[in-house]
Amino acid sequence: DAKTTQPPSMDCAEGRAANLPCNHSTISGNEYVYWYRQIHSQGPQYIIHGLKNNETNEMASLIITEDRKSSTLILPHATLRDTAVYYCIVRGTGANSKLTFGKGITLSVRP
């Protein structure tokens, strides 16, 4: 799987939008961008994924650049419960599409 790079940490104020960047310059044409998050002492939780179009669900929005070399996860109204480590992962859809986690970005939401 292609590698991703994320800044180590960021913070935002409660109620504001949190924009989490990710670079994946070596992504190949059939690979998707996935985001997971891990709240302290829990297992990772799936958030969203996309190929090239912007995606939105009840948790977040995913914006992928036209060249697909980077993306941004947007939490529109961050709450204290969104404090977690967020992982940006690139993966294919074939059999054994294991997840290759990096160190992720630690998001701290402040009151």
Added chain:
Amino acid sequence: GAGVSQSPRYKVAKRGQDVALRCDPISGHVSLFWYQQALGQGPEFLTYFQNEAQLDKSGLPSDRFFAERPEGSVSTLKIQRTQQEDSAVYLCASSLRDRGLLGNEQFFGPGTRLTVL
């Protein structure tokens, strides 16, 4: 509905002991993955099952690590002669399908925290 469950949640072992960690995936999920997460790091892949078949064990760090899923549902990760470097959180994940886009999301259990003294 029930998610992925793992037991025990915490395990303390003396160096040299054998341990067995259990994973109950979501009912009907074809794929099952084991990951190891060291403190401060992201999870790292250990092994993958498609039903009862272990199709990839490339991430197992040594031959002391063994995993099985004999009936294609519950899985057990066994570590023999535990060492201090085995201390980590062991995560299990399952997904409905083994390929494709829909239903390929992995759902994780809470993990088992193993401490080897």
